[in-house]
Amino acid sequence: MSDIAVDIVTPEKLAFSGRVAEARVPGENGEFGVLPGHTILLSLVRPGVVTLVGTEGPNRFVVGKGFAEAGPERVVILVDSCEPAESVDKVAAQKAKDDALRVLETEPFGSDHYLTAQRELALADARLSV
Amino acid sequence: MPNLKEIKNRIGSVKKTRQITQAMKLVAAAKLRSATERALQAQPYQHKLKSVLGRVAEKAGGTVEDPLLQRRSDVKNVLLVLLTSDKGLCGGFNNGLLRHVNGFIAERKAEGIQVHIRVYGRKGRDFLKVQKLQIEDAVIEYDKTPKMDLVRPLADHMVAGFTNGEYDEVWFGFNRFVNAATQEATFSKVLPLEVEAEEEDLSVTDVNLVDFVYEPDPVSIVGSLLPLYLRTLVLQSFLDTEAGEHGARMMAMDNATRNASDLIDRLSLEYNRARQAAITTEITEIVSGAEAL
Secondary structure (H helix, E strand, O other): OOOEEEEEEOOOOEEEEEEEOEEEEEEOOEEEEEOOOOOOEEEEEOOEEEEEEOOOOOOEEEEOOEEEEEOOOEEEEEEOOEEEHHHOOHHHHHHHHHHHHHHHHHOOOOOHHHHHHHHHHHHHHHHHOO | OOOHHHHHHHHHHHHHHHHHHHHHHHHHHHHHHHHHHHHHHOHHHHHHHHHHHHHHHHHOOOOOOOHHHOOOOOOOEEEEEEEOOOOOOOOOHHHHHHHHHHHHHHHHHHOOOEEEEEEEOHHHHHHHHHOOOOOOEEEOOOOOOOHHHHHHHHHHHHHHHHHOOOOOEEEEEEEEEEEOOEEEEEEEEEEOOOOOOOOOOOOOOOOOOOOOEEEOOHHHHHHHHHHHHHHHHHHHHHHHHHHHHHHHHHHHHHHHHHHHHHHHHHHHHHHHHHHHHHHHHHHHHHHHHHHHO
């Protein structure tokens, strides 16, 4: 078998569902690729870019935090947000990044705002990287 | 004998009312459809997350001691999050829920527990104000905001308040969506979280016995997944509330439309009778006038 089923699921909808040759996922311990026949793996996903190889249409997605479950025939990626790379609003992302950096400078480490800003920053960086 | 003009006016006004209720019913039906669709689309995520969480928690050997799971023996402060609608004309939707609020608070007060209230929706806020209950925070006119934008800050607040000991339990009061005609006023405890091992979902592999590779270790995975799970619970409550509101409104407006039709029928009958009576009187007058000549 030369392809693998991929589902990207967010709390709001099924963002992507289709068959691809390879999926590259930003895991907690670094990016990993999933090819058909992959060992069964459960990994956390951090904000970043999911790249799908060998599919028509949008093949790069900016995703938020979540996790991925990979198997020999299927990958399910559950994340709290997902958007195709083409529809990313760079200006908004840059602004979000600046805002987040400002908060990180002023707020005490570990506070609610600090953690939120950290998350925003990671997501903004992912958006800017595509 | 009510006069003809009066009845005619009355019929006219009831007809206009019926037109409005009918339109509202159609709008509510359309909104209900999209709301249930959204609720449906949220389900795969929730199911998957729940099944994975259950499995990983089991894998971690039941020794997961995440702060979000910690049950406290001495409950002193409870946060109650109430979800109501902004707009009225939706039957017993809000009242059915709010009726239970006083009981909920009284029950806890008897045990010396302080209840903090956060409320979504104008109807809920107004009710609490009339009851002179303290509101910690009220959000109104929230139906235009994307649900996730509501859920994130609320969930974060709940987690922060729970972990720093501000609240010992967090409860949700909302209408569970059963079907378009039925909503069930529900009070459910969301924090501390309860995770039970679910039936295995074997969408990824049928090789149940083979062990997963976990990256990083199961315990930290559970730690990261719990806040996400909490969010889906919160999101679900919001989606249920939205769908329930439209369902309740649809039913209420359907009843109102039917009542208006009945009323129109009755008034028309009365109108025709009055008209006939007037004609009969007139004929009698003419006949007796002719006889007199």
